Amino acid sequence: MEIPKTYSPQSVEGHWYQAWLDRGFFRSRPNPAKEPYTITMPPPNVTGVLHMGHMLNNTIQDVLIRRARMQGKEALWVPGTDHASIATEAKVVAMLKEQGISKRDITREQFLEHAFAWKDKYGGIILEQLKKLGASCDWERTRFTMEPKLTEAVLKVFVDLYQKGHIYRGIRMVNWDPEGRTAIADDEVIAKEMPMKMFYLRYAVVDPKGDEAEYVTVATSRPETIMADVAVCFNPADDRYQWLRGRKLRIPLFDKEIPAIFDDYVAMDFGTGALKVTPAHDLNDYELGLRHGLPVVDVIHEDGTLTEAAGPYAGLDRFVVRKQIAKDLKAADLLDKIDDYQTSVSTSERTGAVIEPKLSLQWFLKMEPFKERALEAVMSDEVKLNPPKFKNMYRTWMENVRDWCISRQLWWGQRIPAYYLEDGRFVVAETDTQALVEARKLTGNPTLQMDQLRQDDDVLDTWFSSWLWPISVFDGFDDPENADIKYYYPTNDLVTAPEILFFWVARMIIAGQEWRGSVPFKNVYLTGIVRDAQGRKMSKSLGNSPDPLDLIAEFGADAVRTGMLFSSPAGNDLLYDQKLVEQGRNFNNKLWNAFRLLRGWEVAPDAPQSAAARLAGEWFGAKLNQAIAQLDADFAEYRLSDALMTVYKLTWDDFCSTYLELIKPPYGAPIDAATLAEASDFLETLLRVLHPFTPFLTEEIWHLLKPRADREYCCVAPWPTPAPTDAAFLTRFDRALDVVQAVRNQRAAKGLSPNLALPLVAKDGAALAGLEPVVQKLANVSTLTVGDAPAGAVPVVAGGTELALVLPEGSFDAEAERARLNKDIEYTRGFLGSVDKKLSNEKFVANAKPEILEAERKKQADALSKIAQLEAQLAAL
RNA sequence: GGGGUGUUAGCUCAGCUGGUUCAGAGCACCUGCCUUACAAGCAGGGGGUCACUGGUUCGAACCCAGUACGCCCCACCA
Numbered sequence: 001m002e003i004p005k006t007y008s009p010q011s012v013e014g015h016w017y018q019a020w021l022d023r024g025f026f027r028s029r030p031n032p033a034k035e036p037y038t039i040t041m042p043p044p045n046v047t048g049v050l051h052m053g054h055m056l057n058n059t060i061q062d063v064l065i066r067r068a069r070m071q072g073k074e075a076l077w078v079p080g081t082d083h084a085s086i087a088t089e090a091k092v093v094a095m096l097k098e099q100g101i102s103k104r105d106i107t108r109e110q111f112l113e114h115a116f117a118w119k120d121k122y123g124g125i126i127l128e129q130l131k132k133l134g135a136s137c138d139w140e141r142t143r144f145t146m147e148p149k150l151t152e153a154v155l156k157v158f159v160d161l162y163q164k165g166h167i168y169r170g171i172r173m174v175n176w177d178p179e180g181r182t183a184i185a186d187d188e189v190i191a192k193e194m195p196m197k198m199f200y201l202r203y204a205v206v207d208p209k210g211d212e213a214e215y216v217t218v219a220t221s222r223p224e225t226i227m228a229d230v231a232v233c234f235n236p237a238d239d240r241y242q243w244l245r246g247r248k249l250r251i252p253l254f255d256k257e258i259p260a261i262f263d264d265y266v267a268m269d270f271g272t273g274a275l276k277v278t279p280a281h282d283l284n285d286y287e288l289g290l291r292h293g294l295p296v297v298d299v300i301h302e303d304g305t306l307t308e309a310a311g312p313y314a315g316l317d318r319f320v321v322r323k324q325i326a327k328d329l330k331a332a333d334l335l336d337k338i339d340d341y342q343t344s345v346s347t348s349e350r351t352g353a354v355i356e357p358k359l360s361l362q363w364f365l366k367m368e369p370f371k372e373r374a375l376e377a378v379m380s381d382e383v384k385l386n387p388p389k390f391k392n393m394y395r396t397w398m399e400n401v402r403d404w405c406i407s408r409q410l411w412w413g414q415r416i417p418a419y420y421l422e423d424g425r426f427v428v429a430e431t432d433t434q435a436l437v438e439a440r441k442l443t444g445n446p447t448l449q450m451d452q453l454r455q456d457d458d459v460l461d462t463w464f465s466s467w468l469w470p471i472s473v474f475d476g477f478d479d480p481e482n483a484d485i486k487y488y489y490p491t492n493d494l495v496t497a498p499e500i501l502f503f504w505v506a507r508m509i510i511a512g513q514e515w516r517g518s519v520p521f522k523n524v525y526l527t528g529i530v531r532d533a534q535g536r537k538m539s540k541s542l543g544n545s546p547d548p549l550d551l552i553a554e555f556g557a558d559a560v561r562t563g564m565l566f567s568s569p570a571g572n573d574l575l576y577d578q579k580l581v582e583q584g585r586n587f588n589n590k591l592w593n594a595f596r597l598l599r600g601w602e603v604a605p606d607a608p609q610s611a612a613a614r615l616a617g618e619w620f621g622a623k624l625n626q627a628i629a630q631l632d633a634d635f636a637e638y639r640l641s642d643a644l645m646t647v648y649k650l651t652w653d654d655f656c657s658t659y660l661e662l663i664k665p666p667y668g669a670p671i672d673a674a675t676l677a678e679a680s681d682f683l684e685t686l687l688r689v690l691h692p693f694t695p696f697l698t699e700e701i702w703h704l705l706k707p708r709a710d711r712e713y714c715c716v717a718p719w720p721t722p723a724p725t726d727a728a729f730l731t732r733f734d735r736a737l738d739v740v741q742a743v744r745n746q747r748a749a750k751g752l753s754p755n756l757a758l759p760l761v762a763k764d765g766a767a768l769a770g771l772e773p774v775v776q777k778l779a780n781v782s783t784l785t786v787g788d789a790p791a792g793a794v795p796v797v798a799g800g801t802e803l804a805l806v807l808p809e810g811s812f813d814a815e816a817e818r819a820r821l822n823k824d825i826e827y828t829r830g831f832l833g834s835v836d837k838k839l840s841n842e843k844f845v846a847n848a849k850p851e852i853l854e855a856e857r858k859k860q861a862d863a864l865s866k867i868a869q870l871e872a873q874l875a876a877l
Numbered sequence: 878g879g880g881g882u883g884u885u886a887g888c889u890c891a892g893c894u895g896g897u898u899c900a901g902a903g904c905a906c907c908u909g910c911c912u913u914a915c916a917a918g919c920a921g922g923g924g925g926u927c928a929c930u931g932g933u934u935c936g937a938a939c940c941c942a943g944u945a946c947g948c949c950c951c952a953c954c955a
Binding site: 003005006007191198218219220221222233265266267270271274275276277278282283284285287343344357389390392393396397400498501533566567569572573574575577579580582583585586587588589590592593594595596597598599600639641642645648649656657660664667668741744745747748749751753754755838841842843844845846847848849851852853855856858859 | 880881882888889890891896897902903904905908909910912913914915917918919920921922934935936948949950951952953954955
């Protein structure tokens with residue numbers, strides 16, 4: 001059967017993926033005889049589609065899990081999706097809007113119906129896409145953060161925390177997202193530098209006396225909130241404003257009188273030193289208001305429009321009002337000036353809307369009870385962050401963590417299990433029935449009915465379910481002693497983006513400690529962000545993000561996987577370039593062709609093994625062992641790019657360029673059986689170490705190669721263990737390869753065909769002893785003899801060996817050779833000079849370590865002898 | 878504003894305790910090759926004052942200080 005010249009992934013990937021599934025290779029069940037190795041996938045948004053970030057993240061996880069599986073561990077990768085409360089709700093709202101339905105016009109139940117329909121339609125697409133990448137998850141264990149069991153866990157945890165006194169409800173200044181119409185947590189706020197305007201407004205002084213100024217100029221970036229002002233504040237030490245003590249000012253346009261107050265908070269050197277105080281719409285002002293006993297005037301609705309309190313501006317959006325009010329102020333001559341200035345504006349991580357600080361009634365989780373333990377876990381490396389530079393970030397965050405606002409004014413999510421009585425009191429319980437029991441207890445009224453209880457309308461923050469993920473996927477809340485959780489928890493590695501180190505990783509650590517008494521994972525591998533070749537973030541609007549599925553279709557999953565991994569050290573951003581994927585494809589093709597070469601050879605059963613082939617086998621076996629040891633070291637430090645490069649070079653340079661060239665029989669000649677068997681074994685081992693990176697290709701070749709009967713699938717073949725290597729032999733072999741390269745160099749320089757066999761004469765046979773066949777074969781040397789250089793031969797010095805290459809008649813140019821040798825001599829003398837200088841430095845000789853000193857002396861001796869050699873060659877010409 | 882981190886070849890990055898794995902790898906580039914596994918290839922080759930300045934040391938890409946530029950995280954100056 002003819003094997004095609006190029007590997008075509010499209011025709012094999014689907015087949016092997018199905019075969020793996022059919023065989024249940026990705027399934028895992030607790031097995032006490034084996035060591036567990038577990039990864040829980042960071043659940044992508046249920047309605048999301050695969051992007052390059054997922055590709056990187058999941059490729060890394062698959063490499064880790066596949067290697068663990070081959071190492072004989074009970075490897076489990078749990079997949080799943082996240083309900084992504086605000087993001088999904090926003091999508092559903094948008095979809096309804098297209099259909100002409102407004103969320104406000106439908107009931108919660110109707111909305112949820114639409115939402116579930118949406119989720120059923122688009123949910124899980126992303127998991128199907130991951131299969132194309134080769135992700136070896138146990139799909140039977142796929143979980144969803146809002147499925148009934150996981151919701152139960154969330155409610156249980158809420159009640160538990162409430163009973164422990166860690167959850168409270170209160171009016172606080174929260175970050176309000178007017179687009180999502182919900183509160184969001186501090187971490188979900190992103191500060192963005194934006195050009196802003198600073199307005200200088202005139203606040204008239206009430207009853208100015210004689211020579212007093214008639215107004216005070218106040219700088220603000222938010223003129224739309226002036227009607228909510230309750231005071232103007234000055235620094236108590238500010239001499240410019242002392243006369244205003246006990247006085248009142250008038251809000252421009254509104255003529256409302258407000259007091260002048262004094263507080264250290266105000267900076268004298270910023271703006272005009274006068275601050276308008278708006279407690280309802282600014283956190284600092286709120287605190288200022290508390291200190292001075294000021295009222296709170298709320299003028300902004302949940303959707304960002306102004307309330308009735310705004311008078312003529314009621315009903316308009318805050319940004320519209322900003323412009324309008326500026327115009328009106330100007331018209332009324334109440335505006336001194338407008339300056340441009342740059343400041344950071346808070347925006348919502350999910351919707352991008354500008355955040356309004358807003359007072360509202362929300363649920364909070366205290367962080368104080370958890371922070372110390374969670375900090376300790378990372379600082380002591382109980383949870384190891386990779387790269388470790390993130391430890392500092394984690395520490396800063398944990399030390400300054402504030403209470404977590406866990407309620408969201410949304411419908412898509414887990415509804416807060418708090419039930420209110422008509423008198424405002426409430427009970428917290430996992431179920432309606434339980435709530436009723438509690439409520440009856442609370443009120444002492446045994447006839448209280450369900451319809452007299454009203455459940456809280458809010459849902460919980462998405463992270464309030466995802467922080468339980470490593471436990472809840474094993475039903476560890478439902479049944480804390482079940483076999484799965486006891487076996488798989490704590491998990492081994494978590495692979496995720498640094499952006500959610502606080503949102504998610506830190507909180508999972510807290511949850512693990514709180515409910516399992518131990519951290520949820522041992523290692524956290526933090527990936528970088530995937531950017532384009534110019535370093536820009538991938539984004540839809542830039543159109544610089546390729547569709548991962550198109551890439552897989554064009555180049556194959558293996559090529560994409562290796563392309564992602566070629567240059568992505570942990571914590572570093574990955575500058576994606578299609579060239580990397582092409583490099584991956586080329587590499588796959590190289591391996592494919594190596595297999596084709598082996599497959600194409602005729603076997604001569606009785607032929608003896610050539611000396612070159614025997615040496616090649618001895619050498620490659622050692623290289624292989626060396627590489628496996630290196631790989632294990634790379635993996636131990638999560639240096640996946642380095643690990644890939646190790647196998648890449650092993651395959652391409654060592655196996656293909658050197659080993660296969662050495663064992664290759666003359667054209668048309670058969671190969672001896674022993675060599676072919678050994679070569680097949682080597683290839684088989686190569687496939688095994690490559691499999692985590694390129695699972696499809698290796699599985700394909702594996703089956704074409706038909707290895708041992710007990711190793712039917714590469715996917716579950718054992719990961720090789722390294723044997724000790726003969727370092728001295730490898731060093732000698734390297735020297736022989738240096739000679740080969742030097743000879744080839746001479747050929748290239750002289751324009752001689754590599755097919756023309758030339759005689760080579762070595763001055764001293766010792767250095768190459770035993771390796772002559774290697775040099776002969778690779779350098780295409782006709783005869784390799786020991787003796788003095790014959791006339792007309794080109795001197796070649798390589799690997800400490802002095803040789804001469806006999807050129808064909810007429811191609812020897814004595815003048816050029818002299819020039820070359822002179823240049824070499826000059827360089828070596830310069831080198832010798834620097835060594836001499838060092839050795840004549842008394843302080844160096846006195847202080848340097850003995851082995852360093854010895855090395856320098858050897859350098860000196862070597863240089864001297866090399867110069868002598870070169871001079872002798874020069875004389876001989 | 879505070880903290881962290883980085884700057885090594887055209888690009889992306891290694892370089893562990895200062896000294897023979899000290900100046901490396903992959904890609905790109907240049908020169909030859911359509912050689913019967915592979916042109917998605919083969920052979921050979923050329924690229925770097927290790928950001929800058931000073932210091933410590935017999936010796937610095939590596940340690941220290943400062944400067945410049947970059948990135949990241951945190952932060953309530955209207």
